Amino acid sequence: MRVVVVPGEDGGGRAVVSGDAAPGGGGGGEVGEVGEVTEVADLAGWMGELERRVGPRWVVPSLAEVYPALLRAGVRLGRCHDLGLAEAILLAFEERAGRPRNVAAAWARPRGLPEPEDAKPQARGEQPALFEADRRTTPAGADPVAQAVDVLADQERRIAGTARPDLLRLLVAAESAGGLAAAEMTHFGLPWRVDVHLDLLVSSLGPRPAPGARPARLAELAARISAAFSGRPINPDHPPSIVKAFAREGIEVDSARAWVLKGVEHPAVEPLLAYKELARLWAAHGWSWLDSWVEGGRFRPDYVVGGVVSGRWATRGGAALQLPKVLRTAVRADPGWALVVADAAQLEPRVLGALSGDPRFAEVAAGDDLYAGVAADAFDGDRDRAKTAMLSAMYGGTSGPAGALLAVLRKRFPVAVEYVEQAARAGEAGRVVRSRLGRTSPPPSEAWQERVSASGDEEVERRARLAARDWGRFTRNFVVQASAADWALAMLASLRRRLLGETAEIVFFQHDEVIVHCPAEVAPLVAAEVEAAALEASRLVFAGAVVQFPLAASIVDSYADAK
């Protein structure tokens, strides 16, 4: 059973029960009978009750808008279809990404895509039209629930009309499960020991400075930097002034990046590198970060499901996906509880192996360490060179030794390398590419089209080639990154479903890594479910692939102790 729900005001809403689509989508994904619309005063209570009794698949315009309030009311949902998330995937698939046609989709649109001119944000308080007119089959002003039913049917029809409706259906289901998991992760929060974090800040930066002042340790380093430049005051936070200061000493550097400075012989280098590292900690994850993001021993970032075109998540505020490794020690299980930390090892090269079906690659990738296997087969056991070669294949790197290493890789694993090169050629030609499940790369902009097709002097044509290659690198990486995101999302969805009846909270998910917080005695079961979820994701996303996707779980007290 499916229940379509559109929230209204003051915690109420409207709902309608809708029949299930014909099994297997053989009937073209028609929505079955639609019942009477129910006016609900206490939406959370009503949904909680129905969830317990029936456990339907809920259909909502936007989980991000509905689910947090339900969670606060103590209601968790098992299964869901988020119309906005599904719409974003379908519009991209149909190469119409610029025109989301309902508010939820506009909200959920991956960042980085151009804002459509006709999708200006609604004024506050104004009741937005749920759907734009272009595809509406119900009359203007019709019940929003009826419109949602209509959109659901439309989406199912569009999915059924694709070459692989099974894969796209899986992607849409996984995306919605991700929407549920994301809201739950924010609700539960990542356990965060403020005292541990504060100790770390004080021991590395000194006591918390007054507002507007620099921490003592940074001020000392700044003084040492200025002293090293003949006492002339230098602002270490201003890269151009650092470049100029070195130039005055007769040292030409073309940037003030840490890795550039590492190659410079000068007394200012050591304090500068130390300053950069500490300034980063202070600015990005210092006292004000703690004030803003950690409350009651929990870090609660806002996750943006599908926020990256490849299907990776983004976050809004809190920089949750860039937690520096030194801070992992602040992530601790509650007393009597444990963290189950699981990380898919070498996910992207494994994904490339599975996508391409390269038989020799599958053979050497069988072991725990894929790069070691590739090295033994093609690089005289030199793991670093094997890794560089693989990364070049997936990222399009060509500088330094990368080109030559890639040539070796191509000779030994022609099928795997051809897979990404074909994606690169598609991008260079302005075509879209798709992930394993059908997540589709955005089409290049019109500005790109013009630049690439420009003809004229040598410089213009050189720029055209560069622009084409830039986009080729993007699509080359997209097929791997987005298919890895497919797998990770399917794994998360599977894990979430497996843990629904347990006392266990998924509290963190970062591209290829997941953290579960649970009572210590439940941890072994959770670890087993993590591995089962990885197997299930592999079976669903890469059916028949020889390549394995190990997801080893470790049970720890502190995130810093994982692996």
Place this chain on the structure above:
DNA sequence: AAGCCTGGCGCC
């Protein structure tokens, strides 16, 4: 003052 850009660096 607010918005945008750049350089830089954290994570995958």
Place this chain on the structure above:
DNA sequence: AAAGGGCGCCAGGCTT
């Protein structure tokens, strides 16, 4: 032959 993909966030400094 070929400038390694994706993000978020910060400070500084520019423009509006």
